Amino acid sequence: MSDELPDSIHLVLVERLPNHIAVVTLNRPEVRNAINPAITSELGHVVQALNADDVWVIVLTGAGDKAFCAGADLTTVGSGQLDDLWTDDAGFAGFVFAKRTKPWIAAVNGAALAGGLEMALACDMIVADERSTFGLPEVRVGLVAIAGGAFRLPRVIPPAIAFEMIATGQSIGAQRAFSLGLVNSVAPAGDSVTIALELATRIAGNAPIPVRESLAIARRTSDLTESELVRMSDEAWSRLSKTEDFAEGPRAFLEKRSPIWLGR
Template identity: 50%
Template structure:
């Protein structure tokens, strides 16, 4: 096993499997530009290395897979994307298509951007203590990193809309029941189980696996073509909401530890 450290991420090789770990446990693996650089750069490395047959993405520690965007970095005026690679999207991952199968090993809380990271992977293994949810409506925002259209595409639309409208989280057991994830692993074992799943993929003909992924997603020019209009709509709605009073009230109420007062304007 080989291990390298990039900005914001730890990269390991286990046979033909690359394991990418968001390495900010002190910030519950919240995403800043260093995470986007590290994860996005590792995906590029994996895409260009014929020895890599599958990719596992996880977060450092056992409590938090990813806490979403780093709000402290945002408050300082910092950008979250990888400079020069804004097209990779949130965490260098959500819009960063690679032909090789990706597995999210969710090792704890995955709310907001954390759930959106998981939704961006092809497969999901979650520890028993994992939770998923899109709480953005509780903050006057929307899940702008793909969550509002990928969740209804991956589970029953009615269940997805309930999660999106309420913002309430669900457990790993519930996520398995509704088909959001592939497997539940014992606490602390999500990466181990995800690697085992990746190894089951890695024994197959790599070009066949990659071609199958492209066809399954309707990939054209390294983009999931059917998502292009949804990304544009999501960005437009985000920009419109960002100008509203409610979008300012949500984060302020959270910071002040009080219930928000919505004005619908």
């Protein structure tokens, strides 16, 4: 698969913005951005391309104002094509278990349900429209949240609340999600992308390689021992010390100017 990044793909739109920021939009608003085989293939391509592209922070959102993503397209599931919504290396939607080297922010603008919530949980941060809802309703249709929801949600919010959401299939609103620590902030109606871009801009103002290395460590805190995390940190420092940006921060501080990050 080529790493060349098109300006837009039919079901996954990619917009490059200043400051090394990109917005990726799931583009099936007529079905609440539900995931079908085509969007799975296209999103997997976009993830790989952005890993190689000169983009430092990515915002993921859904087209329209009804849903971030309503999960798997049940027409696809009902026709026995569930496997076509997964890729071997990245899981559901070509996204939830993908190896992503850069920060991803979910800008949730409506319902994030089932696989949609699992996609948001796969991101590093979540900004939610005040009208947003979050839930794992799989049990209501005889399914299991196998795309990360059943184990990622209890890592993020109090386990008892996560267990209740998983077992009942009931959803929670944006303010409850914020109070539980599921989302970073709640935006006014229609402004989730705007607020997510403000967060992305703050992140992109920092040295990009240290951001990536720091998040790579932080993502592993729940499944590595402290000694393994120490070794991972030492290895990150060793790689960082060989970059051009390593000396730029201290030099800019001494020269009383803003650093100019090169990302290499």
